[in-house]
Amino acid sequence: MGTQTGGDRGRAPGPGPGGRPAAPRPWRERATWAPLAALAVLALGWGRDLSGPAVAVVGLCLAGAVLSAVHHAEVVAHRVGEPFGSLLLAVAVTVIEVGLIVMLMVSGGDEAATYARDTVFAAVMITCNGVVGLSLLAATLRGRVAAFNAEGSGGALATVTTLATTTLVLPAFTTGTPGPEFTGAQLAFAAVASLSLYGLFVTVQTVRHREYFLPVTAEGRPVDPAAHAPPPTRAATGWSLGLLAAALVAVVGLAKLVSPAIEAGVKAVGLPTAVVGVTIALMVLLPETLAALRAARGARVQTSLNLAYGSAIASIGLTVPTIALVSVWLPGPLILGLGPVHLVLLALTALVSALTVVPGRATLLQSGVHLLLFAAFVFLSFSP
Structure with a gap:
């Protein structure tokens, strides 16, 4: 996706002795060893009751695998270009998120x-x-005004709002079941609709209107891709693609090992159950947040918005159909409807985001408004 980190990792090596190119040494990088170490820990800990120190080791390996997964996704993304890079990162993060959710649901009763x-x-x-607030903050502190494509960002925001309303708002008002749940038919419709809309968005983003999702300068001109780090070689891209798959497998497996500790910790301190979901999302999205910040500091705000809104779209469009399918084999209910406080936060987020995106330019004020909404969400999650 054009980030400096991905380019630095995959660019051609410097000259070696005698002026010849030095051979790449990917095995010396931490991003190479982290997923392999995570797989080894997964094999050693699978099917065992873990002690406190063992849980700590698993947690460290899980964090390393998450960071490595997104790093290697960046390398591959930098090779394929924007907006394919943002799409790849969003899908990779969503695969991690779905794996964590499924593992927690299976073991949580x-x-x-x-x-x-x-x-x-x-x-x-x-x-x-x-992510949007931090990206706009980084961009406006550097250049006073953050410029982006209103056409692409507006379409992405409309997709997020529609998906969120269909899957998280409607269950709170339907009458087919006593609680904030979908009936079987309603859940199937929501799953198919979410997946279909996600597929339509990807088609528009990558085929029909790809130009709407490319970074622009403050004057509205496309950003020159040659101004950033050169793309990685084919060998580096293939290496990262294999390690990305290994990291994703490790993340899902280690999540199964560490999930009892997360739930027990939340219960021990008397926090709401929703904190478990917030913890998962924060952990999974942290590397992507860093990628968005790097893009914003490099005057590629559109890439940051692609990451933010694309991840939200993938989170709903891929997670809900997967969970709907998994729920067939789970004995307990599947509650999707939001409570009153979260409904207000979602409605305010949709309104503020629309006012931010429509002009195609944002200032420090817009970043502050989004960050305040984010702070309110975190605070109310821990103190409802």
Whole structure:
């Protein structure tokens, strides 16, 4: 996706002795060893009751695998270009998120009924307010005004709003079941509609109107891709693609090992169950947030918005159909409807985001508004 980190990792090596190019040494990088070490820990800990120190080791390996996964996704993304890079990162992060949610639901019993809702809503609030706010802050502090394509960002925001309303708002008002749940037919419709709309968005983003999702300068001209780091070689891209797959497998497996500790910790301190979903979303989206910040500091605000809104779209469009399918084999209910406080936060986020995106330019004020909404969401999650 054109980030400096991805380019630095995959660019051609400097000259070696005698002026010849030095051979790449990817095995010396931490991003290479992290997923391999995570897989080894997964094999050693699978099917065992872990002690406190063992859980700490698993948690460290899980964090390393998440960071490595997004790093290698960046390398591949830098090779394929924008907006394919943002799309790849969003899908990679969503695969991690879905794996964590499914593992927690399988092991959580009836208390896991709201994990999918809490995690998806947290992902929407983190991306649409936290990531967008921080990206606009970084861009406006550097250049006073952040410029982006209103056509692409506006379409992405409309997709996020529609998906969130269909899957998280409507269940709170339907009457087919007593609680904020969908009936089987309603859940199937929401799953198919979400997946279809996600597929339509990807088609528009990558085929029919790709130009709407490319970075622009403050004057509205396209950003010159040659001004950033050169793309990685084919060998480096293939290496990162394989390690990306290994990291994703490790993340899903280690999530299964560490999920009991997360739930026990939340219960021990008396926090709401929703904190589990917030913790998952924060952990998964942190590397993508850093990628968005790097893009914003490089005057590529559109790339940051692609990451933010694309991740929110993928979080709903891919997670809800997967959870709907998994719920067939789960005995407990699947609660997707939001409560009153979260409904207000979602409505305010949609309104503020529309006012931010429509002009195609944003200032420090817009970043502050989004960051305040994000702070309100985090605070109310811990103190409802």
